[in-house]
Amino acid sequence: MTSTIDSVTRAAATPGEPQPYAELGMKTDEYERVRAILGRRPTSSELAIYSVMWSEHCSYKSSKVHLRQFGTKAPASDALLVGMGENAGVVDIGDGWAATFKIESHNHPSFVEPRQGAATGVGGIVRDIMSMGARPVAVMDALRFGPLAAPDTRRVLPGVVEGIGFYGNCLGLPNIGGEVVFDPCYLGNPLVNALCVGLLRKDRIKLATAPGPGNKVVLFGASTGPDGIGGASVLASATFEDESHAKRPAVQVGDPFMEKLLIECCLELFEADVVVGIQDLGAAGVSCATTELAAKGTGGMRVDLGLVPLRDPSLRPEEILMSESQERMMAVVTPEDIDAFMAICARWDVPATVIGEVTDTGRLVMTWRGEVIVDIPPGTAADEGPVYERPFHEPAGQAALNADDPARLPRPSDLRATLLELLGSANLASKEWVTSQYDRYVRGNTVLAMPADAGVIRVGEVMPDAEETRRGLALATDGNGRYARLDPYAGAQLALAEAYRNVAVTGARPLAVTNCLNFGSPEDPEVMWQFAEAVRGLADACKALGVPVTGGNVSFYNQTGSTPIHPTPVVGVLGVLDDVGHRVRHGFTAPGLKIALLGTCEAEFGGSEWAHVAHGHLGGLPPEVDLAAERALAGVLVAAAASGLPAGSHDVSDGGLAIALAEACLAHGVGATVQLPGPDLFADLFGESAARALVALPPEHFTAFAELCAAHEVPCHGIGTTGGEILAVDGAFEVPVAELRAVHEAALPAAFRA
Template sequence: MSEQFNIDTVENAAATPDVELPWAELGLKQNEYEEILTILGRRPTAAELAMYSVMWSEHCSYKSTKVHLRQFGQKLTEEMKKDMLVGIGENAGVTDLGDGWAVTFKIESHNSPSFVEPHQGAATGIGGIVRDIISMGARPVAVMDPLRFGAIDHPDSQRVVHGVVSGIGSYGNSLGLPNIGGETIFDPVYQGNPLVNALAVGVLRHEDLRLANASGVGNRIVLFGARTGGDGIGGASVLASESFDDTKPSKRPAVQVGDPFAEKVLIECCLELFKNSLVEGIQDLGAAGISCATSELASNGEGGMQVELTDVLLRDPTLTPGEILMSESQERMMAVVRPDNVEAFEAFMAHWGVEYSWLGEVTDTNRLIITWKGEVIVDVDPKTVAHDGPVYDRPYHRPSYQDALVADRFRDSAAGADLPSSGEDLRAAVLELMAAPNMCDKSWITRQYDRYVGGNTALAAPDDAGVIRVDEETGMGVGLATDANGRYAYLDPYAGAQLALAESYRNVATTGAVPMAVSDCLNYGSPEDPEVMWQLAEGIRGLSDACMELGVPVTGGNVSLYNSTGSTAIHPTPVVATLGRFDDVSRRTPSGFTADADGQAVYLMGVTRDELDGSEFAHLRGHLGGVPPKVDLAAEKLLGDLLINASRDGMIDAAHDLSEGGLAATLSEMVLRFGVGARVSLDEVLERDGVDLFTALFSESQARAVVAVPRTEEVRFKDMTSARNFPVARIGVVDRASEALDVQGAFSLPIAELREAWESTLPTHFG
């Protein structure tokens, strides 16, 4: 295309209505392009087309999910709102912790980039979510990473796993942020579409809270941090710059390139700016780059904005205006600064060695006007770009295969025949389970992350939740857990989303933290497929209903769609992160039996049912069908309350939830955590719940936990559970001397043998 088109002005656009623009190549639908023509009353310029294409993409606009996501706000009760300082709609949600402290957290996806270029895709996923936290006025204090890869033995898994793990580790470690947890799941359904979700949490004083808006006529607009390059152009719409100029010699990289050391400087610089009240509003530059930052700041503000794009500092002088607007180069922030603070702002930039450029100012026009060498190339109502884009109420219906899937129960299948029953067979089954890719030791991954940098980590992987101290003086802190089970959600999308929340909520409660807020990352296939859209609609409905019943609001999150390999979608995977509050993190409860717990009573809390459909054991036998475990949110809430109170009052010294792998996995992980054994008898459970020993060990019934209770606290513990009418069974004792998991009447499994099976899987496959 011509140089004239590359600097296509509004005046030229109005004078040349018949010029063909590459709207389809940029991911826009015909009806969307026609809507842009109506909004503008003319054809868009090349720069305007770039802005609309990325801001109206699924990733930025939520156009297929807005009609469903509204439920999170509609189902908010007054009680749920009381601690919410900032909810959905800003860069991250903010929750009041008390004593003037607040916490902000959010989880997002970087799935496709992490398949294309695993190291940089994962690294910049960390960088982007951390900048969301900075933009709220907070200091980032920790990150987490829920990961899902293809089959562990697939040749391409080597490339993806090594790249993703090294990217997360190198970026997070360089920032000095502890990685305190997450998940790692292997399943062939994710082979061509791994899920790399990233969570960051930050803390702030109430007075430091900042929002993304541009208000105050005459206030200056500044872009600071790294220079803008050609990396990441069109990342939000998975497109590159040939859409603008086919004469370019090569396609620009669609995956951003990160510099964690530049981001670390940016963090400290921003915190100093906040401390000295030098910015009125701030926005990080992530997906859609300058297009997003300018349109969202202007749309959220009280007026408009005028920007001169030629003032943007570039790494690549050949970039066109559209490419500059679309570039997703990392480590950049845009801020609004009062004129009287300009000199002080520049002094801080000089102090930290951060480059910056003044781009324009806030106006009273209610328009976003962008010029290039003084000529207007963008003249839009920013709300039409950032917030008033297309909204689709897409058709959806229950899949035709769902009835047959639900009817295919594990117990009735060939895979469910001849299940282990003898002691020796059960022993072998436990070893097989704990060596399985989804249950095995993940320290090959987590040891590449620094979990304790900063000195405020109270718990980290492999404990049930990560725990970070917020206030050194009082010991106040937060606990965080992320969970999802794609198999459950495939069998029943509504219940599957609720089970993800239930497990995340339960994991936080086992450490002793009071659950307060939720962030979600909804990973699904194509919304244009009515069967996938049904999964998504049911998932959102299930999660919003469960949040209302448990009393925890969704404060923010992300929707990641089009996660498919060809026409095959991933399992619906709604990853749910729950945040809880500690008055004092010194009271946190670890997830394993400690040496000091020798002789303590081991209790199973909750009821065991014959619930093996979608279980890890069924997965090992190659079966997926039936119905997932029953959701009982009232029981989950009651269990959580009991665990929190017992932890606070010193009634338990260890606690671990039951989820994937059931009781067999929980007991194994509890003895492996610190190398302390246990003697267990399940006779009471078998008689009370009417299950056989195999079911007692491998069922994945929910609302259950195992706790270690000091002998001096047994009466108080049983009185508390009896008063709340919550079922518990005394199933054994912690036995340090045994150095084994001993299930009496069935088998004894030395910890050393269990550990060998548990620890060898990832090193065997990945070195």
């Protein structure tokens, strides 16, 4: 069989042999560039490496030119320890501790095979956090589906939720927040964005690098199988067509029990200081790990691919290189530490195999059955892929869309009925049917979780040697595809502003940003315009708010045929509480509190839930962005929490003040009586102006709080008191809290009862 191996020698001798580069997602000019780099045709194994590493999913070839703004416009930050370019960003949270966090997509696999697609999305992002040297401590997810009543939503959503819950629960990681949104644009192309946060000592950061000639390359964790072959290029770098279900073999299969062992094994390896460099095996598998480690190290690596442990011994070398089997890591270990490394792996029943060593040749060389099948400069695959400046222009109908102002829509006369209609609608209804399938409190360190505005966890009890710190971490994700469809620049900023605000209402100081940018095909100039505008808007907003982007993910080709999803930048914000005991609880926590409304409201209904639910309308402009007002509001909320003034809080966002009041009442079953100044009561209740929040305070704290708001130049209006069993807004409606709850909790159970 040796004679059939497509070796480097054979490739040089058969320059005209046809190769299936197009089937692997490569364009002709890309293939010709590979030939120029190598001075010959690539072997089949080399072609496999370049095809996955130069795919859109792995190389960011259409987005790099725009993503650079996150660096060039980055605000100064004393907290930033590791930024873009590594597996995850790392920020200093004080007391010698650091947090690492990142969000990524697993959209296409979750449509093809919902349970495994979503489960392995969680597993992949957890390993990104592990590879930074951290203990993963919590996860979140941001989900988008088609209409609630659509048959395909009923196929996809339960599987996605089951996969997320199964994998996270088995790992013992609390799921502390996220979103579930329904819109026709996601029918056939759901979004499954998973976030993980981890903790580590700030002086224990690990990086994906392979320095030191003679150091050993160790593959450890699960064995390699045929699952996920071509996942990065087949699923995440192409549009969906009707035959997408035929791509099921390209979806990875997860084993959370192996991942749990891998987590504990890695933590002991880090504690023993026997790891020089480490990389998880996610998209592109061995291809990615070897090329990236070698490129960031001393430039070379030699690997015997025949030593890779296989579940299926019939796998060919190129299949081994492209396999995206889960629960695998690759480490660089010094020869003197290799015995200790192997002993720790054995103690955790984690298989580990030395498959090669680091060199200083500047070449990645792989052998198979005695033949050299790969001999490439690793940086050309990992870092020097194609970079496209895609043409872009404003969509043809954009001006008409923005001119279609929802102000022309008839306003309802029955505001009570409008409140109940919105509160029971798919996007605003309770997501308890989903979140009850996740363990929010496992490990006992969750302070706030869904339906709170942000998730909050303790640092001091989650890590075994962190008892001396009282710090807490807050996390929120947000994104509004309708806003971004109307104005991608403003829509991205509004996504950041809401996540930033959601972190601040808990009392946490926003520190840093991660993002998952979900868009249609970059080959469509109209989609590319949306992407360019969203990145520009997000970079400008991060600079204005003083929060750097630490990393994230771009997910292109989210469309079925020629129909793209709404541009959907999902933004995650991490914040820190100096004392987790000062976190502010969600909603109206007790009777007898004074209610303060912070910020101002205009009649802004573009992209609103009212226009969407009541009229099926999308048009006009999204709410105006005022980043100075957002920063001032956050300053008030953080300072008030540190002083112990608020008893509860809630941001005002989707659905406007009416929904915020209802949700605040539902949080603890406490009613409220509210008087609004007007003169436009409907706009006050259902307009979606940004930079607003509700704060509930003991009466004796109200004056001090109002003075704090004045010092920060944040408008503050006392609008009522908490108490009783009814939400009453003078001149608008009275609704028993029990009725609010019944309406709010009905939608999802009714849809999925069968």
